[in-house]
Amino acid sequence: MELRGEILLPGxxxxxxxxxxxxxxxxxxxxxxxxxxxxxxxxxxxxxxxxTMLALPGTxxxxxxxxxxxxxxxxxxxxxxxxxxxxxxILLVGLVVAHEMGWPFCPALRLDAKTFAALDQVAxxxxxxxxxxxxxxxxxxxxx
Amino acid sequence: MTILDAFERRIAEDExxxxxxxxxxxxxxxxxxxPKLIPIASAHIDGCLxxxxxxxxxxxxxxxxxxxxxxxxxxxxxxxxxxRASTVKLAGEKRAMARRLMAAYExxxxxxxxxxxxxxxxxxxxxxxDVAWGESNAVAFCNSVLGARTNRYGDFLDIACxxxxxxxxxxxxxxxxxxxxxxxxxxxxxxxxxxxxxxxPAFGSWYGKALGETIGVIDGLSGVAGEDRLKAFxxxxxxxxxxxxxxxxxxxxxxxxxxxALGAEPAEERIVVTSAMIASAxxxxxxxxxxxxxxxxxxxxxxxxxxxxxLAAALGGRRLAVPFYACTGRHVVRALDEAGRRTPLEAAGxxxxxxxxxxxxxxxxxxAGVLMTNxxxxxxxxxxxxxxSVQFGSLEECVESAVAGKLVREGxxxx
Numbered sequence: 001m002e003l004r005g006e007i008l009l010p011g012x013x014x015x016x017x018x019x020x021x022x023x024x025x026x027x028x029x030x031x032x033x034x035x036x037x038x039x040x041x042x043x044x045x046x047x048x049x050x051x052t053m054l055a056l057p058g059t060x061x062x063x064x065x066x067x068x069x070x071x072x073x074x075x076x077x078x079x080x081x082x083x084x085x086x087x088x089x090i091l092l093v094g095l096v097v098a099h100e101m102g103w104p105f106c107p108a109l110r111l112d113a114k115t116f117a118a119l120d121q122v123a124x125x126x127x128x129x130x131x132x133x134x135x136x137x138x139x140x141x142x143x144x
Numbered sequence: 145m146t147i148l149d150a151f152e153r154r155i156a157e158d159e160x161x162x163x164x165x166x167x168x169x170x171x172x173x174x175x176x177x178x179p180k181l182i183p184i185a186s187a188h189i190d191g192c193l194x195x196x197x198x199x200x201x202x203x204x205x206x207x208x209x210x211x212x213x214x215x216x217x218x219x220x221x222x223x224x225x226x227x228r229a230s231t232v233k234l235a236g237e238k239r240a241m242a243r244r245l246m247a248a249y250e251x252x253x254x255x256x257x258x259x260x261x262x263x264x265x266x267x268x269x270x271x272x273x274d275v276a277w278g279e280s281n282a283v284a285f286c287n288s289v290l291g292a293r294t295n296r297y298g299d300f301l302d303i304a305c306x307x308x309x310x311x312x313x314x315x316x317x318x319x320x321x322x323x324x325x326x327x328x329x330x331x332x333x334x335x336x337x338x339x340x341x342x343x344x345p346a347f348g349s350w351y352g353k354a355l356g357e358t359i360g361v362i363d364g365l366s367g368v369a370g371e372d373r374l375k376a377f378x379x380x381x382x383x384x385x386x387x388x389x390x391x392x393x394x395x396x397x398x399x400x401x402x403x404x405a406l407g408a409e410p411a412e413e414r415i416v417v418t419s420a421m422i423a424s425a426x427x428x429x430x431x432x433x434x435x436x437x438x439x440x441x442x443x444x445x446x447x448x449x450x451x452x453x454x455l456a457a458a459l460g461g462r463r464l465a466v467p468f469y470a471c472t473g474r475h476v477v478r479a480l481d482e483a484g485r486r487t488p489l490e491a492a493g494x495x496x497x498x499x500x501x502x503x504x505x506x507x508x509x510x511x512a513g514v515l516m517t518n519x520x521x522x523x524x525x526x527x528x529x530x531x532x533s534v535q536f537g538s539l540e541e542c543v544e545s546a547v548a549g550k551l552v553r554e555g556x557x558x559x
Contacts, residue, residue, distance in 0.1 A: 008175055028528055032195055063278050064190065064299050067199050074198040090299075096171045096172060096175075097168060101202060
């Protein structure tokens with residue numbers, strides 16, 4: 001089955017899927033230098049968002065989450081792509097600013113609830129037309 | 145799709161910092177599904193706190209592009225105390241980049257207020273005005289207590305709105321989205337509890353967890369909920385539950401009474417608050433056990449002059465046995481100096497922290513210690529941001545504990 005999302009920020013990307021089990025605040029939740037999830041109360045504490053296709057069930061809106069995502073982007077430690085269950089204007093402003101700074105930034109898609117729930121592949125690719133293709137794990141030896 | 149008018153389009157298609165700002169606002173509006181942009185009357189900026197070099201590079205790009213804010217704009221805390229350099233231990237390259245960040249925001253034309261309580265430093269938009277404010281407690285106060293209209297504007301979008309003089313039309317800018325859905329009934333709580341300062345951060349912490357982004361109207365605080373209490377309540381509620389707007393019947397401008405706050409529609413729910421619920425929220429704010437305390441910090445949001453007077457009264461000329469940090473804005477430091485009130489406080493052992501605070505930058509001694517506070521917001525953020533565990537208590541308990549060098553509790557209030 002081919003999945004499709006609404007294009008928020010266009011682009012193509014691929015990587016291992018990291019589907020978070022709970023909403024997260026990037027500020028205080030993700031280390032801006034390494035991409036590691038540092039919120040000790042988060043079920044995915046210790047995983048790393050860098051280079052992943054990051055599926056976010058929701059965000060907790062700290063107003064500095066945009067700063068953390070911009071810093072990850074500048075350091076090359078951002079996710080490869082973002083798959084969002086709901087639009088978070090604060091977080092994505094970090095990518096809008098990266099665009100203005102001339103720094104490469106990751107694409108972002110919004111998925112409806114059914115599509116988000118259907119994400120079960122170990123790795124995937126976003127195409128520029130907003131479709132999501134499953135990939136085999138073979139091409140990704142370095143799982144986060 | 146977001147429609148820009150001819151003026152906005154011309155700016156966005158131009159070059160320089162003003163164009164960057166307009167494009168950021170327009171792109172954000174598109175992501176939010178806002179139909180158009182609206183003019184704003186003022187802004188309050190949270191993006192001046194250092195989180196990494198990218199924020200400094202962005203602000204300096206705006207400066208290099210000759211951007212200037214188009215509306216009166218205040219600044220939230222930075223990572224440094226510019227009045228007394230030794231307060232903050234941030235060192236080396238990070239300190240230099242944090243200083244450059246603060247300088248860049250000043251160069252954009254923002255007022256160097258460096259406070260999370262801009263509404264007590266003369267920045268008070270009128271009820272019904274559209275503004276673009278950042279910092280969660282400032283947003284809650286601006287919407288709820290002043291009745292001005294703002295969403296929770298995050299880093300970068302806040303300054304982009306200030307430079308463009310525009311904000312996306314969505315969320316709390318739309319009057320229909322501001323009405324209460326839930327009644328929070330505190331009329332059953334004792335009058336003594338409702339008239340106690342320490343009730344407000346504890347109640348706020350409960351409220352944020354219980355309501356989240358659902359808008360409520362609180363019934364039962366008319367006559368007792370003064371400005372500093374609403375400040376403490378809103379900060380705690382915004383920290384625990386992203387609360388951007390609350391109403392208090394008979395107190396806040398959109399709530400002449402409960403029915404007015406509900407927009408003359410029926411409430412979806414009525415929550416009857418018990419003292420046990422608030423006592424439980426109060427207990428959750430403390431993470432430490434035993435009677436050890438290593439430091440006391442108050443002033444999140446930044447202390448008002450009146451709160452310093454309450455501190456001096458509680459202290460009664462005694463000396464403190466542990467470090468005691470009182471965080472505030474330079475507007476209050478100036479007033480303390482003029483009134484001759486600062487020197488006696490410092491002589492008693494109080495460190496007055498200006499322009500910043502203890503949970504956003506390294507100020508506390510680097511130990512795995514216990515911090516006592518009367519702030520719901522400090523209690524929420526101290527464990528993650530400083531490594532200290534927390535004892536939450538009233539101002540009087542904080543002062544008595546600091547004098548004794550160990551935890552001192554008063555009894556009775558919550559029963």
